[in-house]
Amino acid sequence: MNKNPLKKQQTKEKIFQAFFREYKQKPLRKITVSAITDNACINRCTFYEYFSDVYDLLDQAQETLIHEILACLYQIKEQDNPYKLELFSAFGQNILYKYGEQMAVLLSHGDTGFQKKLLNSMQPFLLEMLGIDDNDTKTNLIISYALFGITGYITTLYSFDPSIINQEAGQTLQKLMIASLSQLSDACLPL
Template sequence: MNKQPEITMQTRKNLIDAFWQIYCEKRIEKITIKDITTKAGYNRGTFYEYFIDIYDVLEQIEASILPDLEKHKVIMIDTNAQLPLKHLIEVYSRNKKYFVILLGKNGDPAFHEKLKNVYKALLRPRLQSLSSDDFILECTLECAVSALIGVMTYCFTQEEDPDIPKMVQFLENLINGGYNKIVNLIF
């Protein structure tokens, strides 16, 4: 018997939503399939029609919210300017409920690395001209991307609706020389 696609999509969404509600309160190691299916109102068999295990649910959520690398590359080429921070912050804002948890203290460290890798891939072509030394390039990318993700995570966890223009301005100032001032203050 073929299931109707809209029912199939809704069932999958209900299971994901149930998982997410639990994940917001518990570390993944503490979540059981029974927790998810009870909350969603399905049985274990239904869960296994859509997912391999609990980690598969998390993986599918993460894959769905990671910024689309190809789309961002086109935007960066089209803008022909600095990193389009406002666009990246809008992506973050659209998926705020996931990013705040996944990048938070009980989140998934692997997601942080996946997100950093996406942003590094976007920035690498622009920064390669700054240094022919791969070590310097990779350290620069690590610093820039960590700052970008750190500031966005901080702002979105401190306020329900952070001031996006103010955040973009801060990050642009940081990128355009503010970082040197911070380094000089520290060292």
């Protein structure tokens, strides 16, 4: 029996959420398919329709999260607005609320692979959006610094107390992003 695409996406999302609840509490090597399926209220066969094992689930969760973040960035790019950095700052706050906890969980487990994939996917977008030459070493260092700062801020924020995620935390993230990117002399920034 073929499930409709919406139902399949909902099931996959349910599995991702169950995985993140488990991963938030324990290291990957201690997460079992049984724990995920129990948490998601699905059977093991359903799990294996989508994933070969917990490591495949982790890879797909990372790729899905990066894809969703990039989709938000490309929405900014498509807008005909001369103040794209202001939109990007708002994006930072939106990401904090929408994906912050998942990012923090993935980053806090020492998964440098996820951080590297995330940064490598966002850097070209930033360079293009700001109209900056990507061959400049200083520019690449500043962009890397800004992106590492963003991921570090989100990870640290969630490790202390997720209940403090509020408008002030979002505004602080925006200020950090603008302060970091203001070091780019070639960029058109709203300072």
